[in-house]
Amino acid sequence: MQQGYFLTRFLKRLRRHAMNACSWLIPGLLLPAALLLLYDIGFNPFETNNPVINYWVLVLLRWVTFGMCLRWVLSLGEPQRKRSRILSLLVWMLVAYFYLILLPNKMLSTHFDSNNYLLIKSVLYGGIFMVFIMEASLVFQFIYKKATNPAFLFVISFLLLVLLGALLLMLPNATVRGLRLTDALFMATSTVCVTGLTVVDIAREFTGFGQVILLLLIQAGGLGIMTFTGILSHALAGSISLRNELAFRDLFRGSRIGSVIRLVYRIVLVTFLFEALGAVGIYLSLDSSLFERDLDKWFFSIFHAVSAFCNAGISTLPNGLHEEAFRFNYSFQLLLTLLIILGGLGFAILFNLYSYMEIRLTNAWWRLRGLGKRTYIPRLININSRLALVTTSILLVAGFLAYWAFERAGTLQQHPGLWGKLVTCLFGAVTPRSAGFNTVDLTGLTLPMIMVYLLLMWIGASPGSTGGGIKTTTFGVAVLNMVSVIRGRDRVEFYRSEISQRSVRRSFTIILLSFLFMGIAVFLLSIQDGDKGLVQIAFEAFSAYSTVGLTLGITHELSDLSRMVLVFTMFIGRVGALTLLMAFVRQSRQLYYRYPQEEIFY
Numbered sequence: 001m002q003q004g005y006f007l008t009r010f011l012k013r014l015r016r017h018a019m020n021a022c023s024w025l026i027p028g029l030l031l032p033a034a035l036l037l038l039y040d041i042g043f044n045p046f047e048t049n050n051p052v053i054n055y056w057v058l059v060l061l062r063w064v065t066f067g068m069c070l071r072w073v074l075s076l077g078e079p080q081r082k083r084s085r086i087l088s089l090l091v092w093m094l095v096a097y098f099y100l101i102l103l104p105n106k107m108l109s110t111h112f113d114s115n116n117y118l119l120i121k122s123v124l125y126g127g128i129f130m131v132f133i134m135e136a137s138l139v140f141q142f143i144y145k146k147a148t149n150p151a152f153l154f155v156i157s158f159l160l161l162v163l164l165g166a167l168l169l170m171l172p173n174a175t176v177r178g179l180r181l182t183d184a185l186f187m188a189t190s191t192v193c194v195t196g197l198t199v200v201d202i203a204r205e206f207t208g209f210g211q212v213i214l215l216l217l218i219q220a221g222g223l224g225i226m227t228f229t230g231i232l233s234h235a236l237a238g239s240i241s242l243r244n245e246l247a248f249r250d251l252f253r254g255s256r257i258g259s260v261i262r263l264v265y266r267i268v269l270v271t272f273l274f275e276a277l278g279a280v281g282i283y284l285s286l287d288s289s290l291f292e293r294d295l296d297k298w299f300f301s302i303f304h305a306v307s308a309f310c311n312a313g314i315s316t317l318p319n320g321l322h323e324e325a326f327r328f329n330y331s332f333q334l335l336l337t338l339l340i341i342l343g344g345l346g347f348a349i350l351f352n353l354y355s356y357m358e359i360r361l362t363n364a365w366w367r368l369r370g371l372g373k374r375t376y377i378p379r380l381i382n383i384n385s386r387l388a389l390v391t392t393s394i395l396l397v398a399g400f401l402a403y404w405a406f407e408r409a410g411t412l413q414q415h416p417g418l419w420g421k422l423v424t425c426l427f428g429a430v431t432p433r434s435a436g437f438n439t440v441d442l443t444g445l446t447l448p449m450i451m452v453y454l455l456l457m458w459i460g461a462s463p464g465s466t467g468g469g470i471k472t473t474t475f476g477v478a479v480l481n482m483v484s485v486i487r488g489r490d491r492v493e494f495y496r497s498e499i500s501q502r503s504v505r506r507s508f509t510i511i512l513l514s515f516l517f518m519g520i521a522v523f524l525l526s527i528q529d530g531d532k533g534l535v536q537i538a539f540e541a542f543s544a545y546s547t548v549g550l551t552l553g554i555t556h557e558l559s560d561l562s563r564m565v566l567v568f569t570m571f572i573g574r575v576g577a578l579t580l581l582m583a584f585v586r587q588s589r590q591l592y593y594r595y596p597q598e599e600i601f602y
Contacts, residue, residue, distance in 0.1 A: 018070070018074055022067045022068075022070055022071035022074070025067050026064055026067045026068060026071070026135045027132065027135040029060050029063050029064050029067065030060070030064055030128065030131060030132040030135055031132070032060060033056075033057050033060040033061060033064070033128055033132070034128060034129060034132045036053050036056060036057055037053075037057065037125050037128060037129070038168075038171075039053070040053050041125065041171075041173065041209065042168075042171030042172060042173050042174065043171065043172055043173065044173075045173075046121070046173075046209070057128070061128070064131075152584070154575060154579060155575050155579065155580055158192060158193070158221070158571070158574065158575055159571070161192050161217070161220060161221065162185070162188050162189050162192045162193075162571065163188075164188075165187075165188030165189075165191060165192055165213070165217045166181070166184040166185045166187075166188040166189075167184075168188075168213045168217075169184045169187055169188055169210065169213060169214075170184045171209075173207060173209050173210075174206065174207060174209055174210035174213055175200075175205050175206055175207060175210050176204070176205055176206075176207060177205065179200065179205075182560050182563055182564065183199050183200055183563075185564075185567055186199050186563050186564075186566070186567055187199065187200065187214070188217065189567045189570050189571055190314070190549070190570060191214050191217035191218050191221060191312065191314065192217050192218075192220065192221035192574075193221060193468075193547050193570045193571060193573065193574035194218060194221050194222050194310045194311055194312040194313075194434075194466055194467075194468070194547055194574070195312070195313075195436070195468075195543070195544060195547040195548065195549045195570045195573075195574070196307075196312050196313030196314045196435075196436030196437075196547075196548065196549020196550070197436075197540075197543065197544060197549050197551060197555050197566065197570070198314070198549075198555065198556075199555055199556055199558070199563060200556075201318060202214070202314065202315070202316055203316055203317055203318040204318060208299075211299075211303065211316055214303075214314065215302070215303050215306060215307075218306055218307055218310050218312045218314060219306055219310065221310070221312075221574070222271075222306075222309070222310025222311070222312065222343075222466040223267065223268065223271060223310075223466070266347070266351065267347045270347065270350065270351075271309065274309055274339065274342055274343075275302075275305045275306050275309050275339075276305075278305035278308065278309060278335060278338075278339045279298075279301040279302045279305040279306075280301070281335045282300075282301040282304055282305055282332060282335055282336075283297060283298060283301040285329065285331045285332045285335060286300070286301065286329070286332065287325070290325055300316060303316055304316075304336065305339060308335075308336045308339035308340050308343065308435065308437070309339045309340070309342065309343040309466065310343060310466040311340060311343050311344055311434045311435050311436070311461060311465070311466045311467040311468070311547070312436065312466075312549070313431070313435050313436020313437045313548065313549035313550070314436070314549070315437065320437065320438050320439075321333070321336075321437050321438060321439045322438055322439055322440060322441060326439075327414070327439050327440075328415070328420065330419060330420060330423040333423055333424075333427050333439060334423060334426075336427075336435075336437060337426060337427055337430050340430050340431065340433075340435040340437075341392075341396075341430060343461075343465060343466045343467065344392075344433055344434055344435070344460075344461035344462060344465050344466070344467040345388065345389075345392065345461070345462050345465060346388065346461070346462040346463055346464035346465035347464050347465070348384065348385065348463075348464045349384070349385045349388055349389065349462060349464070352382060352385040353385070383494060383495065383497045383499070384463070384473060386494075386495055387472070387473050387476045387477070387494060387495075388462040388463070388472045388473050388476070390476070391459075391462075391472035391473065391475060391476040392462060392472050395429075395433065395456060395459060395472070396426075396429050396430065396433075397429075398429075399428070399429030399430070399432070399433075399452065399456055400425050400426055400428075400429040402429075402448075402449065402452045403424075403425040403428040403429055403449065403452075404421075404425045406446050406448045406449040406452070407425075407428070407445065407446065407449055410444060410445065410446050410449075411424070411440040411441065411444050411445060412424060412425070414440065424439060424440065427439055428440070429456075431550070432453045432456040432457045432548060432550060433456050433457075433459070433460060433461055433467065433469070433548075434457070434460045434461045434467030434468045434469055434546060434547055434548050435467075435548070435549075436543075436548045436549025436550050438550060442550060442551065442552055442553070443552055443553050447535070450535060450539065450552075453539070453550065454538065454539065454542050457469065457542045457543055457546040457548045457550070458470060458514065458518075458542055458546055459471075459472060459475045460472070460546045460547075460548075467547070468545075468546045468547030468548065468573050468574060469546040469547075469548075469573075470510050470511055470514050470546075471510075473507075474506075474507045474510050474511065475507075475511075476494075477492065477499060477503055477504055477507040478507050478508060478511060480492050480493075480494055480499065481504050481507070481508075492504055506578070509578060510576075510577070510578050513577035513578060513581070514545065514577060516577075517545060517569065517572055517573075517577050518541050518542060518545050518569075521541040521544065521545065521565055521566070521569045522534075522537055522538050522541045524561075524562070524565040525537045525540065525541060525558070525562045525565055525566075527561065527562075528559040528561050528562055529554070529557075529558050529559055529562045532554045532557070532558075535552070536552045536553075536554050537554075539551070539552050540552070540554060540555065540558075540566065541566075541569060544566045544569040544570045544573060545569050545570070545572065545573040546573055547570060547573050547574050
């Protein structure tokens with residue numbers, strides 16, 4: 001009996017080690033396959049056939065399929081969720097059918113139908129990259145499990161994404177004439193950090209393949225690589241460790257431990273839903289005569305929907321939205337405005353508002369049926385959502401009125417009708433809040449409006465969103481604290497709630513660090529590009545740190561040193577100056593002593 005017990009334990013341990021070996025072997029085999037495919041699409045025309053690459057890819061995929069099948073069989077006795085077992089089975093069936101049955105006859109043949117070949121090649125390459133990302137997410141989950149500082153993990157994930165993006169953009173097929181390392185790094189940082197500053201003309205220099213890379217980098221940077229890897233590893237493995245969940249909870253502040261992964265799923269779902277609806281709306285608002293093919297029109301719509309919701313502000317048009325065929329398309333601009341606002345509010349606020357409307361409508365329906373209230377939750381809209389909404393509303397109204405007041409004799413003269421002026425004012429109030437699109441020539445803005453833009457860019461979007469800046473809640477807490485000090489109060493209150501001293505300290509720390517880093521950026525930019533003017537340089541630094549992407553027309557003229565300064569500024573602005581410092585500074589534990597308090601004179 002004792003021998004049977006030890007034998008059972010040995011077999012369980014052997015199965016567990018075999019499953020772990022498969023989990024590392026599968027991505028290890030998929031990595032060279034993905035690199036081969038990346039070489040093929042990066043250096044060779046997509047419509048060509050390379051039998052050598054196809055042969056080795058299929059050899060690797062046969063071993064991948066064997067590993068997937070073996071892992072799935074070994075996992076039958078493990079207490080996994082049914083969903084994860086089904087997902088593994090579906091992935092294995094996809095690989096087995098497309099990669100081992102259809103493709104050997106199509107890919108290795110010297111005679112093939114071009115349309116079928118391109119379709120099958122697209123399915124093959126897309127499927128391989130999808131499976132590789134899913135399998136690599138399990139490796140990332142292991143790394144997250146070993147990480148002790150979520151801030152460091154967050155910073156490193158963005159850094160790796162930037163470096164990967166720069167390598168992809170340097171592929172010969174990504175651009176018409178190739179990119180220098182400095183320009184590739186700048187463009188990768190701008191897209192991953194959803195900034196929007198560009199040093200090359202996207203419409204003329206980037207091929208269709210290069211623009212697809214930009215689109216993927218914007219999407220990955222807007223949501224964050226940890227969001228993708230977290231949801232994929234959870235879906236494939238069926239669980240997530242407590243340390244992983246604590247790391248995600250630190251990124252999505254305000255979430256309970258048990259609801260973090262559910263929140264990540266909802267974030268991805270809502271993002272894709274809004275972007276899909278936005279793409280359809282943009283497609284319907286555009287004139288088909290502006291595009292050669294319907295496919296080009298769809299790609300334009302999807303690219304700008306993703307860029308708007310992620311607050312990237314990157315456009316595939318030569319002159320941005322100031323292009324003559326688009327600057328007067330006000331329905332198109334209103335759709336972008338809505339996507340920018342939704343993306344800039346933050347997912348926590350969107351979910352909070354959804355819960356509020358759901359409960360309100362449910363209670364109204366029950367009242368109509370004479371059954372009274374069904375649900376009552378006090379303070380359904382939490383203090384963070386309320387403060388962000390109030391601050392956002394004030395900034396939108398103030399920006400709208402400022403644009404109307406300062407630009408009536410300026411850029412608004414290009415729009416003859418009242419409706420065009422109103423839409424332009426609204427768009428001009430929204431876009432500096434981290435979006436970065438421009439429907440007017442920014443070099444024609446008046447100096448007072450430029451100063452307003454600097455303020456709006458510095459404040460930025462709301463926390464937990466795809467936008468940058470110091471955040472609306474940070475600015476709101478600072479204003480409330482100033483009012484409390486002026487009125488002689490010893491605490492900060494908002495809507496019958498007291499804001500913690502920790503929140504007040506963090507707000508002023510973030511504000512101080514923003515001025516410090518932007519000041520350093522302005523100083524460094526002035527070393528070799530001081531002739532551009534202080535206003536232009538300051539505007540560039542504010543835009544980079546707040547990940548806005550607006551410029552007064554000097555980005556293309558900057559020296560390599562200034563471009564690298566902007567690269568670091570964009571990166572710091574995206575990950576957050578406070579988060580960056582916390583990632584490399586050892587965090588102190590709770591202090592169990594206090595020194596005597598002393599007053600500082602001011």
